Amino acid sequence: MSKAKLGKKFTQKSAEEFRGRLLGWYDRHARILPWRYTKNQKPDPYRVWLSEIMLQQTTVAAVGPYFNKFTEKWPDIHALANANEQEVMREWAGLGYYSRARNLHKCAAIVSKQMKGTFPPEQDELKKLPGIGDYTSAAIRAIAFNQPATVVDGNVERIMARIFAWPDPMPAAKKDLKNLAAAGLFENYDERPGDLAQALMDLGATICIPKSPRCGACPVSNNCMAYKKGIAAQLPLQEKKKARPRKFGHVYWITNGKGSVLVHRRPPKGLLGGMIGLPTTSWEEAGKRPSLTLKDLKGRDFGTSVRHVFTHFELELTLKTASHKGRLPEGYSWIGAEDIENAGFPTVFKKAVRLFLSQNRA
Numbered sequence: 001m002s003k004a005k006l007g008k009k010f011t012q013k014s015a016e017e018f019r020g021r022l023l024g025w026y027d028r029h030a031r032i033l034p035w036r037y038t039k040n041q042k043p044d045p046y047r048v049w050l051s052e053i054m055l056q057q058t059t060v061a062a063v064g065p066y067f068n069k070f071t072e073k074w075p076d077i078h079a080l081a082n083a084n085e086q087e088v089m090r091e092w093a094g095l096g097y098y099s100r101a102r103n104l105h106k107c108a109a110i111v112s113k114q115m116k117g118t119f120p121p122e123q124d125e126l127k128k129l130p131g132i133g134d135y136t137s138a139a140i141r142a143i144a145f146n147q148p149a150t151v152v153d154g155n156v157e158r159i160m161a162r163i164f165a166w167p168d169p170m171p172a173a174k175k176d177l178k179n180l181a182a183a184g185l186f187e188n189y190d191e192r193p194g195d196l197a198q199a200l201m202d203l204g205a206t207i208c209i210p211k212s213p214r215c216g217a218c219p220v221s222n223n224c225m226a227y228k229k230g231i232a233a234q235l236p237l238q239e240k241k242k243a244r245p246r247k248f249g250h251v252y253w254i255t256n257g258k259g260s261v262l263v264h265r266r267p268p269k270g271l272l273g274g275m276i277g278l279p280t281t282s283w284e285e286a287g288k289r290p291s292l293t294l295k296d297l298k299g300r301d302f303g304t305s306v307r308h309v310f311t312h313f314e315l316e317l318t319l320k321t322a323s324h325k326g327r328l329p330e331g332y333s334w335i336g337a338e339d340i341e342n343a344g345f346p347t348v349f350k351k352a353v354r355l356f357l358s359q360n361r362a
Contacts, residue, residue, distance in 0.1 A: 008164040008225075010184025018163075018223050019185065023192060025219035026199035031206070033060065034067050036198070043194070045119040046077045048144040052136045053104050057097055057311075060205065066095050077119075080105070081112035089274055090344030097311075098275055098346065102268070103131030121145040143194040150182040151197035155204025161236035162208060165225035169237035177236075208232075244314050249281040249290040251306070251317040251349070252299055253356040254324050260334035262324060263343060264293075267331070271310070277349040279332065283315055293329055297322050304355060308348040315348065319355060 010018065030036070035051035037043050050070060054063040069091060074080035080088070085105050092101035107130045111119055119140065120126055126137035138149035152160075160166065160177040168176065189196065207214045215227045226232040254262035261278075268274045281290030299320030308315045328334075335343060340353055 009180055015184045018220055021219045022199050023195060031202050034064055043144045045144040049140055052139045053100055053131055056100060077108050077117050078112045081108040093344040094347050098272055100131060102274060106130040121147055142197045146194045148188055148190050148193050150186040152178045152181050156181055156200045158236055159204055159208050162226035162232050163224050165229055169239045245285060246314045247283040247285055248316050249283040250320050251352045252279045252320050252322050254279060254322045256334060259337055261337050261340055263333060263335050265331045272346050275346050276343055277345050278352055306351040319352060
């Protein structure tokens with residue numbers, strides 16, 4: 001942090017004032033979420049961990065139904081550890097970022113079998129577990145164990161950028177904003193660290209929102225330099241994003257003449273690793289010819305395509321139909337057409353299945 005910016009920090013008095021106003025607001029307006037506990041309840045580290053893994057790069061609205069489904073099916077860490085990995089992957093289907101599901105199951109097995117079902121409260125120990133990084137370990141420590149930890153997600157970064165009218169664009173500003181939050185709000189604060197973390201999340205999700213922040217309803221607007229300058233909606237500044245590359249390929253509806261459809265269990269590593277889907281070619285950038293594992297397959301154009309946006313690229317798959325009667329390579333198998341919609345496909349394949357089925361049912 002430069003000398004010119006060193007003055008932009010919380011004093012002890014301003015930090016206490018900020019926390020007091022924020023927590024008072026949180027006590028009145030906290031969101032009711034499936035994984036959240038009231039003051040009179042003791043948090044269950046399993047549920048806190050599960051929710052934080054699901055919430056990585058995913059919205060609260062999307063996570064809610066999945067969290068309820070998982071906790072009904074696997075109510076504790078031992079139940080999840082004893083589940084079949086493919087069943088976990090199937091229940092996760094549609095939530096995206098599928099490496100999270102694989103790490104979730106690995107982590108459950110370690111905690112269940114090697115730690116007797118008990119999560120460690122220390123961040124260094126938590127970060128040794130699969131799928132748990134700096135942010136998630138801090139959130140678990142603060143929320144599940146009510147221990148001091150610096151819990152900074154995108155919501156908190158946005159709040160800090162506005163509180164201090166931070167001039168540097170994201171993502172370069174991330175480190176400075178985290179340092180400001182740590183030094184002023186989180187470090188050594190042991191009274192209500194879990195509530196503080198969740199209050200900031202709620203503030204960012206409902207009041208200090210990315211566009212058109214509701215500054216008039218904000219409990220800490222008196223502490224906000226951006227509000228006083230009238231520039232809250234402009235912050236945090238963002239570096240211009242590069243356009244996502246586009247990739248292309250084919251996706252196949254392959255039948256065997258007996259009412260079955262060919263599906264493919266993708267390799268465990270890589271994008272959508274371990275997930276089941278329809279057979280596809282490789283996904284290539286424009287100008288490169290996609291390749292197919294099933295040799296000599298002659299597909300017929302279905303007349304349409306599906307588009308899907310991943311984090312780092314956009315994908316367009318041309319739909320094709322084909323038949324196959326030969327020996328299947330490893331990872332391929334037949335499934336009854338009547339079961340195809342409940343196979344646990346990722347979203348990109350669900351889109352293709354809906355199109356294929358709509359034509360077949362017409």
